[in-house]
Amino acid sequence: MMSLFNKKHFLLVIFLLTVCCVTVAKAQTDQIEGQWYNDIKSAKVLITKGSNGKFYGKVVWLKEPLENGKPKVDRLNEDPKLRSRPRLGLQVLSDFVKDGINKYTDGTIYDPLNGKTYSCNMTYKGKTLAIRGYIGISLFGRTTTWSRVE
Numbered sequence: 001m002m003s004l005f006n007k008k009h010f011l012l013v014i015f016l017l018t019v020c021c022v023t024v025a026k027a028q029t030d031q032i033e034g035q036w037y038n039d040i041k042s043a044k045v046l047i048t049k050g051s052n053g054k055f056y057g058k059v060v061w062l063k064e065p066l067e068n069g070k071p072k073v074d075r076l077n078e079d080p081k082l083r084s085r086p087r088l089g090l091q092v093l094s095d096f097v098k099d100g101i102n103k104y105t106d107g108t109i110y111d112p113l114n115g116k117t118y119s120c121n122m123t124y125k126g127k128t129l130a131i132r133g134y135i136g137i138s139l140f141g142r143t144t145t146w147s148r149v150e
Contacts, residue, residue, distance in 0.1 A: 035060065037149055044059070044149055045060065045092060055098070059089060103121065104121065105121045128147050130145055131145070
């Protein structure tokens with residue numbers, strides 16, 4: 001049977017390990033992780049880091065989630081098989097690699113408003129994220145600014 005002294009030490013060790021694990025987990029969170037409003041604040045996208053070290057974003061909130069009384073779906077997708085999937089929960093950012101301090105490159109962005117996927121780079125600017133979608137080279141593209149959800 002464990003003595004009272006040993007139980008206290010055991011509990012203290014468990015507590016300290018828990019605190020250390022939480023601290024390490026928070027320290028490893030990247031600056032772009034979290035929720036972001038799109039440029040027109042019609043959606044919130046949650047950006048997370050995958051187990052492969054790349055960054056992904058999925059729609060977690062829509063200002064207008066319904067269309068004709070039903071949840072909005074990805075009706076403009078170029079692939080007919082995907083047109084019935086819900087817009088809420090839809091992955092719109094894929095495969096971004098951190099490149100330096102504030103740049104994220106080699107990713108793609110899916111635009112459910114036209115059903116197309118574009119090459120994309122992102123630049124972190126504190127409370128904003130510059131999202132540049134393009135076809136071919138970055139010179140031929142469009143930049144929008146997302147803002148962090150406070």
